[in-house]
Amino acid sequence: MPVVSINGLKKRFQDQEVIKGLDFQLTEGKCVALLGANGAGKTTTLKMLSGLMKPDSGTIVFEGAEKGDFRSLIGYLPQYPVFYDWMTGREFLEYTGKLAGLSNKEAKGRAQELLELVGIADAKNRRIGKYSGGMKQRLGIAQAIIHRPKLVMLDEPVSALDPFGRREVLELMEKLKKETTILFSTHILNDAEEVCDEILFLHNGKLVEAGTMSQLKDKHQQAKIDLVFKENTSRYSEELSVLYPVTSIKINGEKASLFVEDVEGAKKLFLTEITSRNLPLIKFEISRTSLEDVFMKVVQK
Amino acid sequence: MKQWLTLYKKELLEMVRNYKWIWVPLTFILIAVKEPMTLYYMPQIIDSLGGLPEGAVIELPVPSAGEALAASLSQYNTLGVLIIVLITMGVIAGERKSGVAGIILVKPVSYARFVTAKWAGVMLLIWFSYFCGYFLSWYYVGILFEFISFTDFIQSFFVYGIWLTFVLTITIFFNSFLQSPGAVGFITMGITILLSLVSSSLSHLLDWSPALLSVYTNTLIMGNGFPEELMPTILISLFMIILSLFASIAIFRKRELA
Incomplete structure (x- = not known):
């Protein structure tokens, strides 16, 4: 069953067409990598899927969305996540949890659970301003999944991390895969190969190749x-x-x-x-x- | 409502964490209290600065209590407005510029609640600070000159507060579509100054302009009663405040956030 169907998606910035018509579906429970070089249109695609950007034409249909507002169904981690530096990690997670509709008690419990899952429980009462890049990335993943969304979108979740951080985040995604559908963008093939079932190959705003890992291998x-x-x-x-x-x-x-x-x-x-x-x-x-x-x-x- | 409270509490907590609850009231108090003090101690100040040359006679009229209190308000008209704009210009634009809005607004957050919670957060801070400052000014005027009736004080407090609220709401309005806090601040200050200038020079044409609230407040403080233009001005101001708030929400909803 598709979680989301994308049809004829287009986006233009000034005189440049960045996304030139995308069509694809994401199947429930799959981990899909959005692969492409810098400037291929990965971030723009994810921003449109998260509702932060509006497509010029084309449709994005989420299964079970109410009145076109699909935000409760998705979790999103921007490429360069920014938080309120004056909040602590725990406060931020509880805040986003409550915004997503959890009760106070649920938000508290879920925040604690996720702090442990992503491995920053020790720093939960520290201000986010004092977090390292890797810790912020993990906090970002935690806030993206706090309301158990159907689809989690991660924009370059490992690109900015050192080898250890990257390892940890990839392992974290391995765990997430069991609970939800993941769409993540990367320009690093190994990462895609490691955690993904399917690949969407984006080049110059067009989908040039798509399929499961083994299909792609057989074909090419x-x-x-x-x-x-x-x-x-x-x-x-x-x-x-x-x-x-x-x-x-x-x-x-x-x-x-x-x-x-x-x-x-x-x-x-x-x-x-x-x-x-x-x-x-x-x-x-x-x-x-x-x-x-x-x-x-x-x-x- | 629950979500609104969550957003609102976050605003208040943020103002605690970056000490706005301390420095904004203090500034408002300083601005307001300075006026009756300087007016009262003017002869001594001139003396301590070397005094007047022998034989020079300058008649310093002793200001009335009303004039002293009005002087406080005229300070709010410049410095107070500036502080309000400075505090408010980044509440939404800043979050969008930094990128944190990209995380918050991907959650199922209602845009109306987001905007109004921010508005209400700054409102509480400003009204609290303004009350502290204006109340102390009233108190010192009472001690140094004579007490102005408490009803006049409260009436002028609310009337002038509407003008401050108007400035604040305009700032939020520009926040809803400009991405740079600096631009928001600049444009809002410009509009406020322009509105004040135009309203006072063309007051016979624009006697219901919100910028004239400060003028009418002075009339109130001087004990000259309620000017007849005051009521329509208040109504028009309130209407414009509500209108800008709705417009902010409508524009904000349409904007791309990243």
């Missing part, structure tokens, strides 16, 4: 053989590539990647050739193109 991934020789990697690789129908060859410093249709056949042939000529092989690896490559391919199209 190619088998390849990576070769590293002690010397003359490029010469040897080119000599080898003549032996077998290689779709393309990419030489990257000391490493050569040969893209092939049939890995097994190529493997046998290459290895025989290498041993018979006694070439100084250092590394022979069979792999598939990563999502990084898919990303590059889609963006360059």
Whole structure:
């Protein structure tokens, strides 16, 4: 069942069309990554979905929204979350909880619960002005889910964090996945790959690719053989590539990647050739193109 | 109503945390009390500054109690209005500029409650401070000159308070669509000054202008009774206050918040 359906969404800033017609649906219980380079339109899309921005045309229909106000169904974490610095973390969560319609008692309980879940319970009585970037990010996630929304939208939740913070936030999202639908934007493929089931690929305001992780991989991934020789990697690789129908060859410093249709056949042939000529092989690896490559391919199209 | 109270309590708490509950009343007291004091001690002040040269005779008319109290109010007309604008110019615009509004208004918060809670928060602070200042001024005028009847004091307090409320509401109104607190402050000050100037120079045409409330208040304090233009002016001012408040809500609802 779709939580939200987006149809023909468009947005223009002055003379530049930033979103050029988006259509997609988000299915309940899925974690979806909105992927794209800087300036692809990720933040604008999320802002429209959160109601902070109004689309020029197109519709956003939330399942179960009353009179077009869908704010009680969503939780949103902006890219650069700002809080009231004079409040403590606990006060802020209780405040947002009450604004979202929880009773005093519920808000208190839920705030405490979330402070522990996101791991800032120790700092709950400290002013937010004194929080570190990572703590603010986690407080931001906590406020986004305080009213148990159907859809949680996180705008670049890990981009500004150090490796530890990023690890923790990704683990937190892993936990959230079990409770709600998540839509989060990122330009880092690994993060998307790690926690997401589905990917929406945004480029220049258009959806250029969408689907589950495995669909995308099947569609775009190619088998390849990576070769590293002690010397003359490029010469040897080119000599080898003549032996077998290689779709393309990419030489990257000391490493050569040969893209092939049939890995097994190529493997046998290459290895025989290498041993018979006694070439100084250092590394022979069979792999598939990563999502990084898919990303590059889609963006360059 | 519950949500409104939550928003309203947050406003009051914020003013506690950034000490507005201390410095705003203190400033209003200082501004108001300074006037009767200086008027009363003027001869001594001149003396202590070296006095007048031998033979010079300057008649310093002893001001009446009404004039002393009116002097306090005329200070509010400049400094008081300035403080109100300074305090109010960022209440919404500032939150939008910083980005915190992006978190708060994504929650199912009613725009009307959001705007009115902010308005009511500043209202309480200003009326409290204004009362403290004006009451003390009245008290000192009573001690140093003579006591003005308490009814006149209360009447003038409320009448002039309407003008302050008008300034405050206009500031909130510009908050609803300008993103920069500085711009809000500048425009509101400009409008207030312009309105005062135009109203006092063209008072025969605009004798129901809210800016003239201060003039009518003076008449009240001087013990000259209720001017006949006062009632319509009050009604028009209240109407404009309510209108700006509704307009603020309507505009705010339509604006993109991020």
